[in-house]
Amino acid sequence: MPEQRTGAVDPPGLDLTRFETFFESVRPGAVTAPLRAEVIAGGKSNLTYEVTDGEHRWIVRRPPLGHVLATAHDMGREYRVMTALLPTDVPVPATYALCEDPDVLGAPFYVMERVEGTPYRLASQLEPLGAERTATISARMVDTLAALHRVDPGEVGLDGFGRPEGFLARQVRRWKxxxxxxxxRELRGADELFASLSERLPEESAPGIVHGDYRLDNLLVDDGDRVAAVIDWEMATLGDPLTDVALLLVYQRMASLDSGSAVADASRAPGFLHDDAMLERYAAGSDRDLSDIGFYLGLAHFKLAVILEGIHYRYTHGQTVGAGFDTVGAMVEPLIAAGNASMKEHR
Known part of the structure; x- marks a missing residue:
C-alpha cells in the first residue's frame, strides 16, 4: 500500500496515491518512500511530470487536461516507439510502464527514465559554450536523425505503426x-504553394520511422555535448523520413524569417551548422536521395504555416489563453513565401 503522504499537494492531473498503486502493481518495490512530483512541461501539448521518492526519479507523461484528441495525444504510440528504439543506436529514455486505463489518472499515461540533459532552444544558451561546441552539438543532432532513419521498422517491431504508402500525398491533402x-484572411502565396506541392509529388524515399517534430529542443544534450535522448515522440509514424530533414531545416530558418516572431533561435548561435552543411552531413550518414529536397522544404514550410494560422485563428476568436499569441499570425505569410522560394530554388 502507498505510504501516507502528509502535507503534499499533488500537481494537476497526477493523483500520486493512485499513481503509486498502479506503479507498484507493475514495478513492485520500485517506490521506497512517499512520492512527490512537479510539472516540468505543460500546456497544449502533453503534460510532463518529474516524480521522485527522494532516491529515485521518473518521468510521467499524460495528455493535457480538458479537451483531448486521442490521435494527437496517443500515450501508447509514444511508449511503443521509444520501447522499440531502446536496443538501437537512437538514444531514447528507458520505458517502465504504460497505463491505458483512464480511471487511474483520468487519461492514459506512461512512465519513463529521467535522462539528464539540456533541451537547447535559444542562441543565448549556446553562445556561452563557444562556436566549436555548438558546431559539435548541431552535427550530432543531424547524426542522430540519420541514425533514426537507418532503423528498419520491421526489425524493431514497428510494422503497422503507420501507413507509409502515399504518405506525401496524404500530407499535402491533410494540411490543405x-x-x-x-x-x-487572404494569405498571399498559399494557393500557389499548395498547387506546386500537388503537382510536384516526388517518388517517395524508402519508408522509415518519422519523428514528426525533430528539432534541437526535442533532444536532451548531456555535459559532453552528446545527444542523451530524443524525446517528444507524439507525432511519430512510419512514412518518408525526408520530411523530418526538411522540417528540421525550416525550424532553423524560422529564426531568420522577416517576421520578428521567432520563438526558438538556437540556429543563430556562432558555430551552428548551416543548411548546406547539415544536408551534406545527413547525406554522409544516409543513403537517401536528397535531389527533391525542394519539395520537402516546401511541404515543411506549408505545414508550419498552417499550424500557425490555426493558432492565429483561435487567437482572433478568443480561444487562446496566455501571452505571445498576438505575434503568431505575422509568421504565416513569411513561411509561405519561403516555401514557394524553396520549391523554385531546388527545382
Missing amino acids: KQLDSSRS
Missing part, C-alpha cells in the same frame, strides 16, 4: 484541409 478549416 487544415488550412481551409481555419482560414479567416
